[in-house]
Amino acid sequence: xxxxxxxxxxxxxxxxxxxxxLGRILAERGLRVLLVDLDPHASLTRAFGVAxxxxxxxxxELFAAPPQSLAALMRxxxxxxxxxxxxxxxxxTLERRSVSQPGLGLALSQALSRHAGHDYILLxxxxxxxxxxxxxxxxxxxxxxPTQCEPLALHGLAGMRRxxxxxERSRKRPLPTAILPTLFDRRTRAGRDTLALLGExxxxxxxxxxxxxxxxxxxxxxxAGQSFANGLPGRALPAxxxxxxxxxxxxxxxxxxx
Ligand code: ADP
Ligand code: MG
Numbered sequence: 001x002x003x004x005x006x007x008x009x010x011x012x013x014x015x016x017x018x019x020x021x022l023g024r025i026l027a028e029r030g031l032r033v034l035l036v037d038l039d040p041h042a043s044l045t046r047a048f049g050v051a052x053x054x055x056x057x058x059x060x061e062l063f064a065a066p067p068q069s070l071a072a073l074m075r076x077x078x079x080x081x082x083x084x085x086x087x088x089x090x091x092x093t094l095e096r097r098s099v100s101q102p103g104l105g106l107a108l109s110q111a112l113s114r115h116a117g118h119d120y121i122l123l124x125x126x127x128x129x130x131x132x133x134x135x136x137x138x139x140x141x142x143x144x145x146p147t148q149c150e151p152l153a154l155h156g157l158a159g160m161r162r163x164x165x166x167x168e169r170s171r172k173r174p175l176p177t178a179i180l181p182t183l184f185d186r187r188t189r190a191g192r193d194t195l196a197l198l199g200e201x202x203x204x205x206x207x208x209x210x211x212x213x214x215x216x217x218x219x220x221x222x223x224a225g226q227s228f229a230n231g232l233p234g235r236a237l238p239a240x241x242x243x244x245x246x247x248x249x250x251x252x253x254x255x256x257x258x
Pocket of ligand 2: 015016017039043044124125
């Protein structure tokens with residue numbers, strides 16, 4: 001079982017889209033995938049057609065006493081081999097509980113250590129550096145950072161890498177980083193320059209390609225109730241296939257080196 005945290009403290013960089021796309025392609029290749037929505041905004045949950053009210057059972061129950069198992073919380077998606085665990089809006093209050101309950105940072109790791117039946121677990125993280133991201137990074141084998149191809153996005157990337165490095169030190173287990181350039185518009189100078197800069201600054205850690213801006217993705221979300229998890233359309237999907245190949249290749253290289 002491999003656990004990938006899809007994280008960036010910046011919102012709107014493609015974390016949820018990346019989680020859905022990689023999950024779907026892994027499942028189509030015959031692997032069993034579990035997507036976990038750790039974002040109180042619950043966009044992944046919404047993409048699977050689950051409403052906010054009444055609150056679905058989900059990630060909050062991993063933090064309950066006693067905690068529920070992932071197997072009890074997961075639901076099947078329309079894609080064969082791909083299951084998901086919902087986020088609830090109440091997750092936003094978890095940060096406050098963390099002060100009085102120090103063990104809370106490892107709730108997800110503990111749930112995953114008791115979990116079997118999936119080849120890949122993808123953790124869709126919220127755009128903030130709080131308890132839920134700490135849980136994800138503590139549990140992950142790999143930190144995948146989708147990064148929007150625009151100059152300002154590089155700050156979020158640097159902050160996310162620092163957080164990853166901090167968790168890596170405290171858990172004493174490597175947390176290799178993979179940077180995925182997203183929302184790339186090759187017609188803009190800023191997009192091309194940012195992509196080049198990423199390649200220079202993060203050599204070896206960044207994919208040498210990018211997920212293109214795909215107007216069909218944004219439109220798909222506007223169609224009420226349509227779940228783009230079930231049919232991520234357009235140009236971006238083949239690019240996500242290549243991104244996945246790179247992630248899997250570099251994962252094998254890391255394992256050989258270890
Ligand atoms: P995050 O989870 O980081 O907040 P999302 O995956 O929700 O980011 O993406 C933010 C917005 O951008 C969403 O409306 C999504 O549909 C859109 N989006 C994501 N990737 C693409 C893409 N490659 N092309 C066009 N729109 C995209
Ligand atoms: Mg999101």
